[in-house]
Amino acid sequence: MSTSIAGGPELPQSRRLVTEIPGPVSRERFARRQRFVAGGVGTTLPVFIEAAGGGVLRDVDGNSLIDLASGIAVTGVGNAAPPVAARVADQVRAFTHTCFMVTPYDGYVDVCEELARLTPGDHAKKSVLLSSGAEAVENAVKIARAHTGRHAVVVFDHAYHGRTNLTMAMTAKNMPYKQGFGPFAGEVHRAPMSYPFREVTAVDGTDAADRAIDVIDKQVGAANVACVVIEPILGEGGFVVPAKGFLPRLAEWARSNGVVFVADEIQTGFCRTGDWFACDHEGVVPDLITTAKGIAGGLPLAAVTGRAEIMDAVHPGGLGGTYGGNPVACAAALGAIELMRSQDLNAAARRIGELMFSRLRGLAERHPAIGDVRGRGAMVAVELVTADGRTPDPGRAAAVSAYCHAQGVLTLTCGTNGNVLRFLPPLVIPEQLLSEGLDVLADAFAATA
Structure with a gap:
């Protein structure tokens, strides 16, 4: 095995296939993985990666693949980005852990200060740092319950919030996330989402939002609701962008009824949609916002950030975790945010969106199987349907994705029905590489027609 691996921005930004995908070395290593890794851990593409950077993943067989996944929206700043790698190296040399709850350090506070500056709203804010998105969502619920003295949690159709017991209850999709793992936490109630493509008749x-509020009022009662938790753009549920006005109306209702409005920006945050946060698009200011994924350039870090008076409702010692706000992860986050600013990755995401929407809408004109093209910035998806134009077609989505994989382009599927192709390229991907990836996608639709 190579002892010197060049990744990061030094990695040549081109697709290169020297073996079939997966290649022989990857197949050998995957057999070993099957012997020692739990079967419940899934794999989208069984290639073993030895280096990554920009928009490319290089596997152990020497193939260079175009990355349209970013580790599920994690490496928006690119893999091994220099500001991230440099800060991480410095921090590792200094110390790797103390537990912030035992002896604090500046990096944790620096990240909280950045979050107060970057998240929507100019009110006083505080944060708690954690290790995963699910942990952040669960803590947001704890904080909302402590602040309001209420217990009910409202979530939405097609939502995904995590894999802990509470967040599984909050997640809509059964397979593979919930099947066989119940019983789940109680006092979680589901309301209808705005899903423009799936409305029988157009609903603004x-x-x-009023339709959802009516369900909440009748089935739960506003006086019992601690928080409403919503992804401003659904992630695993299919990259559904709610109709304009949906989020502001929900936020207004929550504010009027003393309900904590929680924006789950774990997948949408940190420049992914062309704004720092997806809520910024309509000027929505959440009471609490959960972040993870893109915050730290690939290291495990998450946060709940919110109004200081709400965050301080929890008694001392009631929030935290051994690894929450690990100093190395905090260093990575500070490096990632530095790069987001210096390279204006919000503008980069908007440019990626322009290129992708142009190509995908042209593809939709040639292939009726593409029922909808949607998203925002560099968070884009196509929903695939059968000949009637409505029935979900997960088989076609799987076939298109498999073709792309075989041709060295990493794509992901999603959606409650598994019929959505989602695209999450690194925000630093070169335009010619993105264009080549979309060329392969076009070939995939032609080959599977």
């Missing part, structure tokens, strides 16, 4: 955002 405000009316769709």
Whole structure:
């Protein structure tokens, strides 16, 4: 095995296939993985990666693949980005852990200060740092319950919030996330989402929100609701962008009824949608916001950030975790945020969106199987349907994705029905590489027609 691996921005930014995908070395290593890794851990593409950077993943067989996944929206700043790698190296040399709850350090506070500066709203804010998105969502619920003295949690159709017991209850999709793992936490209630493509008749955002509010009022009662938790753009549920006005109306209702409005920006945050946060697009200011994924350039870090008076509702010692806000992960986050600013990755995400929407809409004109093209910035998806134009077609989505994989382009599927192709390229991907990836996607639709 190579002892010197060049990744990061030094990695040549081109697709290169020297073996079939997966290659022989990857197949050998995957057999070993099957012997020692739990069967419940899934794999999208069984290639073993030895280096990554920009928009490329290089596997152990020497193949260079185009990355349209970013580790599920984690490596928006690119793999091994220099500001991230440099800060991580410095921190590792200094110390790797003390537990912030035992002896604090500046990096944790620096990240909280950045979050107060970057998240929507100019009110006083505080944060707690954690290790995963699910942990952040669960802590947001704890904080909301402590602040309001209420217990009910409202979530939405097609939502995904995590794999802990509480967040599984909050997640809509059964397979593979919930099947066989119940019973789940109680006092979780589901309301209808604004899903423009799936509306029988057109419903504007405000009316769709009022429809959800009517369900909440009748089935739960506003006085019992601690928090409403919503992804501003659904992630695993299919990259559904609610109709304009949906989020502001929900936020207004929550504010009027003393309900904590929680924006789950774990997948949408940190420049992914062309704004620092997806809530910024409509000027929505959440009471609490959960972040993870893109915050730290690939290291495990998550946060709950919110109004200081709400965050301080929890008694001392009630929040935390041994690894929460690990100093190395905090260093990575500070490096990632530095790069987001210096390279204006919000603008980069908007440019990626322009290129992708142009190509995908042209593809949709040639292939009726593409029922909808949607998303925002560099968070884009196509929903695939059968000949009737409505029935979900997960088989076609799987076939298109498999073709792309065989041709060295990493794509992901999602959606409650598994019929959505989602695209999450690194925000630093070169335009010619993105264009080549979309060429392969076009070939995939032609080959599977």
